[in-house]
Each structure stands twice: as structure tokens, then as C-alpha cells.
Amino acid sequence: MDHREVASGVPERLAEIGNVTLRVEQLTLADYLLSPRLAVERKSVADLVASILDKRLFLQVEQLKRVYSQVVYLLEGESLYSAGHVHPNAIRGALSYLVVLQQVSLLRSEGPEDSALLLATMARQEQCGLGYELSLHPKRRSDSPHTQMRYLVEDLPLIGPKTARALLEHFGTLQALFGATEGELRKVPGIGPRRARQIYALITTLYPTDGSKDSVSGG
Numbered sequence: 001m002d003h004r005e006v007a008s009g010v011p012e013r014l015a016e017i018g019n020v021t022l023r024v025e026q027l028t029l030a031d032y033l034l035s036p037r038l039a040v041e042r043k044s045v046a047d048l049v050a051s052i053l054d055k056r057l058f059l060q061v062e063q064l065k066r067v068y069s070q071v072v073y074l075l076e077g078e079s080l081y082s083a084g085h086v087h088p089n090a091i092r093g094a095l096s097y098l099v100v101l102q103q104v105s106l107l108r109s110e111g112p113e114d115s116a117l118l119l120a121t122m123a124r125q126e127q128c129g130l131g132y133e134l135s136l137h138p139k140r141r142s143d144s145p146h147t148q149m150r151y152l153v154e155d156l157p158l159i160g161p162k163t164a165r166a167l168l169e170h171f172g173t174l175q176a177l178f179g180a181t182e183g184e185l186r187k188v189p190g191i192g193p194r195r196a197r198q199i200y201a202l203i204t205t206l207y208p209t210d211g212s213k214d215s216v217s218g219g
Contacts, residue, residue, distance in 0.1 A: 002027040010042065013116030020120050029064050030071075034123045039068040042115060045077035049086050052094045061102050073098060074118065076109040149174055157198035163190045178203050 003024050005011060014020050030039035041064065043051065051057035064071045080095075081088040098104050109115040152174065153164040170188045171177040185196040 001025070001033075002031045005031050005042065008042065008115075009112035010115045010119070013113045014120060017116065017120045020123070029060075029067055032119055034119070034126045037069045038072070038122070038126050039064055039070070040072045040074055040119060040122070042074040042076060042109075045075070045080055045082060048075060048080070048094075049091070052086065052090060057094060058097070061098060061104060065102060065104070071102075071104040072107060072122070073104055074107050074109055074115055076111060076115050153177065157202060158195045159199070163188075163195075166190050 001011060001022055001024055003026050006024065011022060011024075014022055027033065031042045032040040034040060041060070048057070051060070061071065061073075080091055095106060099106060107118055109118055149168055150161065150164050153159060153167055154161060156164075156167075159167070166189050167177055167185075168174075171180060180200075182196050182200040185191050185199055186193060191199075
């Protein structure tokens with residue numbers, strides 16, 4: 001954390017959060033470093049407006065991007081457009097520049113306590129991950145078994161609802177479908193050589209174990 005942040009009230013709130021370690025330094029860039037790759041720049045609304053007016057914002061983000069692969073701007077305070085001496089379009093243009101052209105992330109905070117909680121959450125996720133795995137599919141608890149079967153088959157390469165139904169009608173069960181050879185797949189209406197090849201390649205691919213490479217292909 002940069003030493004100039006001490007007076008912001010955020011470090012006090014961070015110190016009250018369990019399992020948070022703070023180290024105060026004189027940072028050349030950024031207000032908070034959550035990892036060697038992730039930098040956070042906290043700006044109050046007043047500071048944001050001032051940095052737009054004196055062009056400091058644009059130079060600063062270019063410098064941050066040169067050093068850190070991920071940059072987050074934490075915008076703290078009330079309405080971004082409450083500063084009457086700056087047209088809202090100037091603020092919108094600056095925010096768009098940050099996100100679209102510089103590809104940095106923007107987060108809004110209501111005040112020091114909110115900023116501290118966001119920083120602690122970002123640090124935990126950056127350093128430890130979520131702590132659990134996210135499902136790649138939304139849960140569909142009310143679906144019938146037949147609907148679940150179609151839902152599963154539609155995730156195969158190049159397969160839509162019509163072809164999924166054809167595959168299930170041809171093979172009858174998921175076990176038979178996933179045990180089919182490439183030649184057997186090609187006998188299904190709508191399944192040409194390309195689709196059959198891609199489906200067979202997927203269902204015969206080995207899933208990587210811990211420590212394995214992500215791309216492990218089967219025969």
C-alpha cells in the first residue's frame with residue numbers, strides 16, 4: 001500500500017478485517033498492490049475529476065498498464081457527476097477510455113469501508129482464488145430426465161436442438177451415444193464427417209488429472 005493512502009481511512013478499515021496483512025511503502029505507481037500483476041488505483045470523485053482536468057489520469061493509466069497486467073480503478077464516493085464544473089460527458093468519455101481503450105477494470109465504492117471490503121475481497125481472490133469451483137451450467141432442477149439428456153447432448157460440438165434429438169432417438173441412451181464410434185455417429189441424419197469427427201474426438205479425450213496439462217487428447 002502506498003503511504004499516501006494512510007489518511008484516506010481505508011487502511012484503518014482494512015486493519016479491522018481478519019486475515020489481512022498491510023505493508024506501507026512509497027509506491028511509484030498505484031495505491032495498492034494485491035499481487036505482482038494486480039494494481040489498484042483508488043480515486044475519490046474529486047480526485048477523478050481533477051485528474052481528468054489536468055490530464056494526469058491518462059498518463060497514469062498508461063504507466064500502470066506498462067508495469068501491471070491487470071489494473072483496477074476503484075472510484076470512491078457519491079455520484080460521479082456531482083462535480084458541477086465538469087460536464088458529465090467529459091467524465092463518461094474518461095471512463096470509457098479507461099475501459100474500452102486501456103482495458104482496465106472499474107469498481108465503484110460508497111466510501112472507505114466499502115473500499116476496504118472490496119480490496120480485501122480482491123486480494124483474497126487474487127491470491128487464493130474463489131475457494132470453490134464454479135459450475136459451468138446453471139442448475140436445472142425442474143427439468144425432466146429427457147430434457148436433461150437433450151441439454152447435455154446440445155453441448156457437443158456443432159450440435160443444436162434438432163440434431164441432439166436425432167442423436168438421442170438413434171442411440172436411445174446417453175451410454176450408447178457416448179460409446180459410439182465415429183462411423184456409428186455418421187449414420188445419424190444430420191451428422192456428417194466433420195461433426196462425427198469432432199464429437200468422437202471430444203468423447204474420447206482424456207480429462208487431465210491434477211498437475212497435467214489442460215490439453216490431453218485421447219484416441
